Amino acid sequence: MLMEKLPAYPFCDLHLAQRLERTEAASNAHFVEARARVFPRCQATWTEVAGAYAMFDGVESPLTQTFGLGLFQPVTEAVLDTLEQFFEIRNAPVFHEISPLADPALWPLLTACGYAPVEFTSVLYRPIWPEMDLGKPRNARLQVRQVGLADQETWQATAALGWSEYPEVTDFMQEVGQVTAAIESAVQFLAELEGEPIAAAGLHLQGTVALLSGASTVPTGRNQGAQWALLERRLQYAAAQGCTLAIMGASPGSPSQRNAERHGFRIAYTRCKWQKI
Known part of the structure; x- marks a missing residue:
């Protein structure tokens, strides 16, 4: 059977979440840097705040958001203010895509600061x-x-x-x-x-x-x-x-998720995207 041939999966803990989220954040940062070179008029850029990568890839781009918020450092209201300014001066909406393994204090802070959940993503992984x-x-x-x-x-x-x-x-x-x-x-x-x-x-x-x-x-x-x-x-x-490890994201319950699971992927966690309302 396929599953009997697989080596041990990493445990789904904070360390794994940091590894997965940093991989996606770094990949998107490379994309934003390339966008700035290929289409300089779009003024694509990114920055790191409290361990989170904040991307601006254009107002309509799905990459315009943060990754890794609350996974590497505690998040305060001042941190959120800094991130909001990064997006607002570029007339972009404010989105944070957050792992459930982030600092538990982040969730009530987001609610208090006027954020609402708007999207979920299954984050899947497997050894290769x-x-x-x-x-x-x-x-x-x-x-x-x-x-x-x-x-x-x-x-x-x-x-x-x-x-x-x-x-x-x-x-x-x-x-x-x-x-x-x-x-x-x-x-x-x-x-x-x-x-x-x-x-x-x-x-x-x-x-x-x-x-x-x-x-x-x-x-x-x-x-x-x-x-x-x-x-x-x-x-x-x-x-x-x-x-040695592969990761991907999919809409929960989607054909893409099912196809990944047939390939030996497991759901590490379901990530939630929050928007400043």
Whole structure:
């Protein structure tokens, strides 16, 4: 059985939460830095406050928020004020995405300061190693390949079409390919069904941790096993680069979460996004 072949999972504790959240924060910081280089007019930037990374990637970007708040240092009202100023001077909404393993004193403080929960994300993880057998044969008509500079437009168009049901994300995805191509630690993959691109996904390597992100399938290419194949290929690639742990986020109960769990991922915790109302 698949689960019998897996090495021990790290315990889901504060140390693991710090490791997972710092990986995602660092990956997003690299993205913001690349955005500033590729599209300097957007004035993308980030800063660290009380151990949390605060990102500005544009007013509408899903990356414009904080990561890791309350996991590394206590949070006071003064800390929240500093973070709010970072976003408000850029006319951006204030979002904090917070692990349930953060300092328990943070929750009543957020409520008292006018925040409300607006979104939940399942944070999933699993150990990885070279020569993994994920236990399911791939659709023989599918091919997954790493994307080079010559295929950036194809990757970008495929990724954007895969998110076409979510207009608020589509515009963001239109530029992701160009930005990600400028990040040394990022790798892009494309799934093709009999030569036609139907799905795209990204991978960010941070030390020994691999962050899987940006997976989407075009509406006409769904139910062909593309996401399974992309997940498998990215895990194999990351393990070959020396990564020992993989992480990803998904909407609770979503097909993406179920697909990850079929690949041996476990839910570390459910993260909550808070917005200043």
